[in-house]
Amino acid sequence: MAVTIKDVAAAAGVSQSTVSRALSMPELVSPVTRARVQAAARRLGYEPNRAARGLITGRTANLGLVVPDLANPLFAAVVKGVQAAARAADYSVFIADTDEDASAEPGLLRALAKQVDGIVLCSPRSPDAELTEAGTDTPVVLMNRQVAGYPAVTVDNADGMRQAVEHLAALGHRRVCYVAGPRSSWSNGQREQGLRATAEAVGVDLVHLGHFPPRFDGGVAAADLALASGASAVVAYNDIVALGLLSRLGARGVAVPDRISVLGCDDIPMSAMTHPALTTVAVPQHEAGRAAVAMLLALLSDAGPTAPQRELATQLVVRATTGVAPDPAALTDRRADRSR
Amino acid sequence: MAVTIKDVAAAAGVSQSTVSRALSMPELVSPVTRARVQAAARRLGYEPNRAARGLITGRTANLGLVVPDLANPLFAAVVKGVQAAARAADYSVFIADTDEDASAEPGLLRALAKQVDGIVLCSPRSPDAELTEAGTDTPVVLMNRQVAGYPAVTVDNADGMRQAVEHLAALGHRRVCYVAGPRSSWSNGQREQGLRATAEAVGVDLVHLGHFPPRFDGGVAAADLALASGASAVVAYNDIVALGLLSRLGARGVAVPDRISVLGCDDIPMSAMTHPALTTVAVPQHEAGRAAVAMLLALLSDAGPTAPQRELATQLVVRATTGVAPDPAALTDRRADRSR
DNA sequence: GTCACTCTTGCAATCCTTTGCAGCAACCGA
DNA sequence: TCGGTTGCTGCAAAGGATTGCAAGAGTGAC
Numbered sequence: 001m002a003v004t005i006k007d008v009a010a011a012a013g014v015s016q017s018t019v020s021r022a023l024s025m026p027e028l029v030s031p032v033t034r035a036r037v038q039a040a041a042r043r044l045g046y047e048p049n050r051a052a053r054g055l056i057t058g059r060t061a062n063l064g065l066v067v068p069d070l071a072n073p074l075f076a077a078v079v080k081g082v083q084a085a086a087r088a089a090d091y092s093v094f095i096a097d098t099d100e101d102a103s104a105e106p107g108l109l110r111a112l113a114k115q116v117d118g119i120v121l122c123s124p125r126s127p128d129a130e131l132t133e134a135g136t137d138t139p140v141v142l143m144n145r146q147v148a149g150y151p152a153v154t155v156d157n158a159d160g161m162r163q164a165v166e167h168l169a170a171l172g173h174r175r176v177c178y179v180a181g182p183r184s185s186w187s188n189g190q191r192e193q194g195l196r197a198t199a200e201a202v203g204v205d206l207v208h209l210g211h212f213p214p215r216f217d218g219g220v221a222a223a224d225l226a227l228a229s230g231a232s233a234v235v236a237y238n239d240i241v242a243l244g245l246l247s248r249l250g251a252r253g254v255a256v257p258d259r260i261s262v263l264g265c266d267d268i269p270m271s272a273m274t275h276p277a278l279t280t281v282a283v284p285q286h287e288a289g290r291a292a293v294a295m296l297l298a299l300l301s302d303a304g305p306t307a308p309q310r311e312l313a314t315q316l317v318v319r320a321t322t323g324v325a326p327d328p329a330a331l332t333d334r335r336a337d338r339s340r
Numbered sequence: 341m342a343v344t345i346k347d348v349a350a351a352a353g354v355s356q357s358t359v360s361r362a363l364s365m366p367e368l369v370s371p372v373t374r375a376r377v378q379a380a381a382r383r384l385g386y387e388p389n390r391a392a393r394g395l396i397t398g399r400t401a402n403l404g405l406v407v408p409d410l411a412n413p414l415f416a417a418v419v420k421g422v423q424a425a426a427r428a429a430d431y432s433v434f435i436a437d438t439d440e441d442a443s444a445e446p447g448l449l450r451a452l453a454k455q456v457d458g459i460v461l462c463s464p465r466s467p468d469a470e471l472t473e474a475g476t477d478t479p480v481v482l483m484n485r486q487v488a489g490y491p492a493v494t495v496d497n498a499d500g501m502r503q504a505v506e507h508l509a510a511l512g513h514r515r516v517c518y519v520a521g522p523r524s525s526w527s528n529g530q531r532e533q534g535l536r537a538t539a540e541a542v543g544v545d546l547v548h549l550g551h552f553p554p555r556f557d558g559g560v561a562a563a564d565l566a567l568a569s570g571a572s573a574v575v576a577y578n579d580i581v582a583l584g585l586l587s588r589l590g591a592r593g594v595a596v597p598d599r600i601s602v603l604g605c606d607d608i609p610m611s612a613m614t615h616p617a618l619t620t621v622a623v624p625q626h627e628a629g630r631a632a633v634a635m636l637l638a639l640l641s642d643a644g645p646t647a648p649q650r651e652l653a654t655q656l657v658v659r660a661t662t663g664v665a666p667d668p669a670a671l672t673d674r675r676a677d678r679s680r
Numbered sequence: 681g682t683c684a685c686t687c688t689t690g691c692a693a694t695c696c697t698t699t700g701c702a703g704c705a706a707c708c709g710a
Numbered sequence: 711t712c713g714g715t716t717g718c719t720g721c722a723a724a725g726g727a728t729t730g731c732a733a734g735a736g737t738g739a740c
Binding site: 055 | 695696697698699
C-alpha cells in the first residue's frame, strides 16, 4: 500500500490538514511544525495521490496536445517544447495525433477535455465553425492558427515569405512558383498572402500551384508542374514538400539551384542534411510549444486577457538550394549556363 | 458543473449503485432497468469522472511510454502504434522523451509510475542494473531490449542482419563494414551478433567501426572511415546513420552503389525518399507498439505469464543503395586515380 | 402454504486529499 | 486586566464513483 497523508500525520503527530497545508501552503504553518511534517513526509516517501487531489480541486495537472502528425519532425519539435514547459510547471502531457484527419479533431478534443486542465491545439485542420462547436469548457490555446476569441501562438509566416521572396528577387528571379499546402491549413493561407504581397511589391510573378498534401509525395507530384510553369524558383509549403520536389527534380536530372531554386519552410533537421542543403524559412516550433504552454498556464491561473495572442518571428536560412537566377537565354541550353 | 452519477440516478429513478452497475457490469441489472439507466445517461451526456473512479479502483486508465527521442521517425511509429492500441482499450498515453539521455530514465520512470497503470519502456539506454533498481511496482514492458524477469517485445534483429549479409554476399561483396550504434543499445548488440554470425557463415570479412551516435552526423563521421576500411559495403546501425553516410559519400563524389553499397536498418519513411533509395531492414515498430500495449494490458488483467516474450520478424527491403560488388581490379584503379 | 433460493436493488462505507470554519493560545494596546 | 487581533491547528465536510452487505421481491419445490 502507498503511504498516505494519514501516515505522515501520525508520524509527525499532527492532523491531516496540517500535513496538507505544510506541504502545499507552507507559509500557513509554524516553522517548527512545518519542518517536522516535511521531515516525516520525506522519510516515509510520501507522494500525494493525484486522483484524490484532482477529485477535490477539479484539476488534473495534465495538459493535452493535439497535433496533425507525430511523424512530421516539425511537430516532434512542438511536442518537445510543450513537454519541456509542462514538466517545468509540474504538468504532464497527453498527446493525440489526428493523422491529418480534420474530422477526428472534435472527437479527440472532447475525449481529451475530460482528463486535462487545458489543451494546446496545434495546426488544427478543422474549419473554424467545427472548432468552436467542439469548444468545451476546457481552456484551449491554438498554435499556428488564429480564430476569433481564442488565445493563440503563431509564427510570422507572412514575414518569412517576405524574406524568401526578397531573397529570390535579389538573386534575380522574376517568376516564382508556390507549391501550396492543405487548403484547410491556416499557415498555408498566411504564407500565400505574404508571398503575394511581397511578390507584388518587388515585381515578381507568382504562380500558384494546386493544393498538395503536406508530404513528400506532394512535392514529388508538384515538381513537374513547377518545372513546366516557367518559374526559376519554387517555394514549397514546407520542407517535406520541398524534399519531395528536390527528389523528383534530381531524378529528372534538373540542376538545383542552377536551373531552378528551391525553398522550403519550417527548417526541420532533415533540411540541413540533403544535398544540396535546403534553403528554408525557420519557424521556432520548439519555442512556440513553450509559449503555448506558458499561455495556457497563465489562462488557468486567471491572469491576463482571455484571448491573448503571441506571434513569433521567422528567419530565412540560406543554404544551397537557392542561387542566382539562370539567364533566360541560357535556360534553353543548360550546358552554356553551367559554363558561365 | 459536470453531470454526475447522482444526476443520472435521479433521472432514471434508481440508486447510484444501480447506475454504476448498469454502466460497468450490465449483466448484473435487469434489462428494463439497464435500458432506463443507459437512456438517462446518454440523454444527460454522463461521463464517469476518472479521478473519482481512479481513487477507488486504484487504476488510472493511463499508460506511460518512454522513448529515447521523439524526433526519430522510428519512435514516432512506435508512439502511433502504442496510441492506437491504447485508445482501442480506452487507455490514454503519457509520453516521455529522454533525449537519448540514459541517466534521465530512472527519474522519468518514477515520475510516470505514479500516474499510470503500466509503462512501455522503449529502447532503454540504462544499464540493466539501474533499470531493475528503478523498477517500481508498476508493470513495465520492455521494447527492443530483453532483461531477465521483464516482459519484452523485440524484433528479430539478428535475422534481419542475416538477410542483409546474405544479400550482400549474393551480390559478391567479400568485405563488409558495420557502423555501430550506441554501446548501451541492446538492438545494436543484437545486430552486431547477427552480423558476425552470418558473416562467418558465408565467408565475409566483417569490419567493425566505432560506436557512433545514432544520428545523421554519426553517419557523416563514419563515412570516411568506412571508405578507408576497404569494404565494398557498409551496414549502418540505423537508417538515419545510413542517411548520414550517403550524404558524406555523395559530398565526396563516391558512387553508391557502384563503388560502395549502403544498407540501413529500421525502414523509416525517409529511406524510400533518398536518391538513391535506401536498401534497409524493415522493423515493424508500429506493430511492436501495439504488441507491447497488448502485453501490458494482459499483464494488468493478470492473464498469462509474468514475463512473456514476443519477437517480431524483420524483413530486408532491397532498394537502390546496394548493388553488385565492384571488381577488385577496378577498385584499385579508382583508388590510384584518386591518389593522384 | 411454507421454505429455500435466486435475482435485483439500495444503503452506506470507502478511496485520499483539500479547505471552510471554529477553537485555542499568545500577544498587543489601552 | 481585558477585549481584540493574529497565528496555528484540528474537525469534519465535501468530491464522485465503486462495492460488500443486506433487504426485498419473486420463483419453484415440497
